[in-house]
Amino acid sequence: MIRQFELVERVQSYDPEADEDALNRAYVYGLKKHGSQLRASGDPYFSHPVEVAGILAEMKLDTSSIVTGLLHDTIEDTDATRDEIAGMFGEDIARLVDGVTKLSRLEVQSESTKEAENLRKLVLAMSSDIRVLLVKLADRLHNMRTLHHIKEPARRKRIARETMDLYAPLASRIGMERVKRELEELAFAELNPDGRSSVQARLGYLKEKGDEIVPQVEAQLTKTLKDGGLEAQVSGREKTPYSIWRKMQQKNVSFEQLADIMAFRIIVADVAQCYQALGLLHGAFQVLPQRFKDYISVPKPNGYRSLHTGVIGPLGQRIEIQIRTADMQDQADRGVAAHWVYKEGGPSTDAPQYAWLRSLVDILDKAPNAEEFLEHTKLEMFQDQVFCFTPKGKLIALPRGATPIDFAYAVHSQVGDTCVGAKINGRMLPLRTTLSNGDQIEIVTSKAQTPSPTWERFAVTGKAKAAIRRFIRTRQREQYIQLGKSLLDKTFHEEGYEATEKGLDGVKANFKHATTDDLIASVGSGIIGAREVMTAVYPGLKQQRPSARGGADVVPITRARNKAAKASENGRTAAENGQIPIKGLIPGMAVHFARCCHPLPGDRIVGIITTGKGVTLHTIDCATLESFSDSPERWIDVGWDAVGEDAPSYTGRLKVTVANQPGSLSSLSTVIARHEGNISNLRIVNRSMDFFDMVIDVEVADVKHLADITAALRATPAINAVERARN
Ligand code: MN
Numbered sequence: 001m002i003r004q005f006e007l008v009e010r011v012q013s014y015d016p017e018a019d020e021d022a023l024n025r026a027y028v029y030g031l032k033k034h035g036s037q038l039r040a041s042g043d044p045y046f047s048h049p050v051e052v053a054g055i056l057a058e059m060k061l062d063t064s065s066i067v068t069g070l071l072h073d074t075i076e077d078t079d080a081t082r083d084e085i086a087g088m089f090g091e092d093i094a095r096l097v098d099g100v101t102k103l104s105r106l107e108v109q110s111e112s113t114k115e116a117e118n119l120r121k122l123v124l125a126m127s128s129d130i131r132v133l134l135v136k137l138a139d140r141l142h143n144m145r146t147l148h149h150i151k152e153p154a155r156r157k158r159i160a161r162e163t164m165d166l167y168a169p170l171a172s173r174i175g176m177e178r179v180k181r182e183l184e185e186l187a188f189a190e191l192n193p194d195g196r197s198s199v200q201a202r203l204g205y206l207k208e209k210g211d212e213i214v215p216q217v218e219a220q221l222t223k224t225l226k227d228g229g230l231e232a233q234v235s236g237r238e239k240t241p242y243s244i245w246r247k248m249q250q251k252n253v254s255f256e257q258l259a260d261i262m263a264f265r266i267i268v269a270d271v272a273q274c275y276q277a278l279g280l281l282h283g284a285f286q287v288l289p290q291r292f293k294d295y296i297s298v299p300k301p302n303g304y305r306s307l308h309t310g311v312i313g314p315l316g317q318r319i320e321i322q323i324r325t326a327d328m329q330d331q332a333d334r335g336v337a338a339h340w341v342y343k344e345g346g347p348s349t350d351a352p353q354y355a356w357l358r359s360l361v362d363i364l365d366k367a368p369n370a371e372e373f374l375e376h377t378k379l380e381m382f383q384d385q386v387f388c389f390t391p392k393g394k395l396i397a398l399p400r401g402a403t404p405i406d407f408a409y410a411v412h413s414q415v416g417d418t419c420v421g422a423k424i425n426g427r428m429l430p431l432r433t434t435l436s437n438g439d440q441i442e443i444v445t446s447k448a449q450t451p452s453p454t455w456e457r458f459a460v461t462g463k464a465k466a467a468i469r470r471f472i473r474t475r476q477r478e479q480y481i482q483l484g485k486s487l488l489d490k491t492f493h494e495e496g497y498e499a500t501e502k503g504l505d506g507v508k509a510n511f512k513h514a515t516t517d518d519l520i521a522s523v524g525s526g527i528i529g530a531r532e533v534m535t536a537v538y539p540g541l542k543q544q545r546p547s548a549r550g551g552a553d554v555v556p557i558t559r560a561r562n563k564a565a566k567a568s569e570n571g572r573t574a575a576e577n578g579q580i581p582i583k584g585l586i587p588g589m590a591v592h593f594a595r596c597c598h599p600l601p602g603d604r605i606v607g608i609i610t611t612g613k614g615v616t617l618h619t620i621d622c623a624t625l626e627s628f629s630d631s632p633e634r635w636i637d638v639g640w641d642a643v644g645e646d647a648p649s650y651t652g653r654l655k656v657t658v659a660n661q662p663g664s665l666s667s668l669s670t671v672i673a674r675h676e677g678n679i680s681n682l683r684i685v686n687r688s689m690d691f692f693d694m695v696i697d698v699e700v701a702d703v704k705h706l707a708d709i710t711a712a713l714r715a716t717p718a719i720n721a722v723e724r725a726r727n
Helices: 004-014 020-034 047-058 063-071 082-089 091-105 113-126 130-145 153-173 177-191 193-210 213-227 241-251 255-259 271-284 326-340 352-366 370-376 404-411 413-417 462-494 501-511 516-524 530-537 539-543 554-561 563-567 623-628 664-674 703-714
Strands: 233-236 262-268 307-312 318-325 385-389 395-399 419-424 427-429 441-445 591-593 605-610 614-619 635-637 650-659 678-687 691-700 719-724
Touching: 004 020, 004 047, 004 063, 020 047, 020 063, 020 082, 047 063, 047 130, 063 082, 063 091, 063 130, 082 091, 091 130, 130 153, 130 177, 153 177, 177 193, 177 241, 177 326, 193 241, 213 233, 213 262, 213 271, 262 271, 262 326, 271 307, 271 318, 318 326, 395 404, 404 413, 404 419, 404 441, 404 462, 413 419, 413 462, 462 516, 462 530, 462 664, 462 678, 501 516, 501 530, 516 530, 530 539, 605 623, 650 664, 650 703, 664 678, 664 691, 664 703, 664 719, 691 703, 703 719
Parallel strands: 262 318, 591 614
Antiparallel strands: 233 262, 307 318, 385 395, 419 427, 419 441, 605 614, 605 635, 650 691, 650 719, 678 691
């Protein structure tokens, strides 16, 4: 175990400004808190945080990171609290320790590797300060170094799997190649000991054989460069069992093919010398095509810079060469952490998806105080996503703003379709609740449930929206067909016919529909009038007059019969044959009912005289009357006579707002029919996700009849609002 003064000295060796007092206090505090706790190895528990602090010191990190390393397990494993740490070490340290604690709690089992990428994103999203991630990586590295002390094989495997899938790639992503390699090798040893030992045995054999070759090639390369006037450090590159294993998996090449390729690294003083060395080597040896890569002008996304090339070496074998400066080497090993000391000439990553790293590096380069910068920087990557868990720990990635509906559909469309509620972290919460990172969601389902149109308002994923729309379209069509059938039956029956499948089938093409169901649905949705269909089936009916309660398409028939009506915008002219009992009219005068307000017997009415058209009747409260306020001479007082037994029916127009949900349209038609009203026309004027606004013409006896129907409709749950249509 590193002793207190040793740790302080190590930190001071690269950071003379280090806060010695804070380091000492953290060391003592951690030692006291962990007390007599022991590790699986039998060592005092505190040896672990101290080693983690030591790893962070190797990375040459700032005082806050080292202190966080010393304290990183205190909240989770001792009676220490965030508040206590904040009181003793300041809010920043408390925030960092808390961040590491939260990350540690996230260690869920990722059974499937395809979830690993999501987990990596989650960890990054939760590492609001990059030092949280660095401490977590150091923690994991030490745990992997001591993994063999854990007795349960299953637990060792799980930790190794997680390291391989989650932490090694994360280390790579922030450019820490050395940490990544060590994590991979340690995990590989646990996950595939047989694979590893066979690779090692093979490597050992080749190494024996190649022992003389490597120094010879090194010497030859050094000489070539020196002859060109370049001082360089040339070394044969170490190959690790896992890197060979993975290449064999990925590239389908034999062990010999891989291991025979020798790799060398050349370190020179500056960037210009990198290209100079490249030129010298390409001049002296035959270049292998496709091997040259310039990661100096175009660095890798994680900031890695180097020149790579391949040549036929001095002894006739293929060799790989990496050329770079010492800074680049340090950057390759330590990644983001390298910037604490190497502020100048950092990598300039150009890939847009790594803007976060670019800005990080930029600010590190420009900030007078890198430490201060890091305290205030948040990793912004993946901020557009949230990551949630199923009760079984499966990770689901969703766009920010997603709700349990999105989650349910992401799990399975069946789960979405039958979703009735959601437990978020064990609490029942509304389906419109916005999900947060790390939430555990349990979707409550019921076979009786079907998607509600209102869900679409708070679903954000395309999958959920599409599924809801698909369901509603199907359900809506069913309703339209139902309504269309009843409209057709009624219309046909009135003329003594049957709306047969055969009859409809014969005319479906007239209406440009492929199936009779499509035709019926169009009638139900108000696109095609039921009477239009009937006259198509029975063309002879066209010239006939509908019965008094004939409903249907009044307008075309009126047009055919009455010239005055045709000229008028006011359709109905039943008054001419004396059917309308109205007082106060000059005999013989043409009478129309205004289509803006559809007056009914019982309504208080006013007549407006229009030259050449006769009298138009409006309800007393009709807004259209305002436009006649300047010409009082055109107004005539009218009223209804007593309504007799054989009174004709009148068209009342209603504006109805119906919830866009299963069954609402059929309950609408049922209610109207039960109150002996006939729907003569139905038109959907506005269709939103949640509601339909419809204009319905209902044949009624008088205003009271319409008022009864209105009241009945208002009492129907699926019907949101009912009004007499005014304009
Ligand atoms: Mn730990």
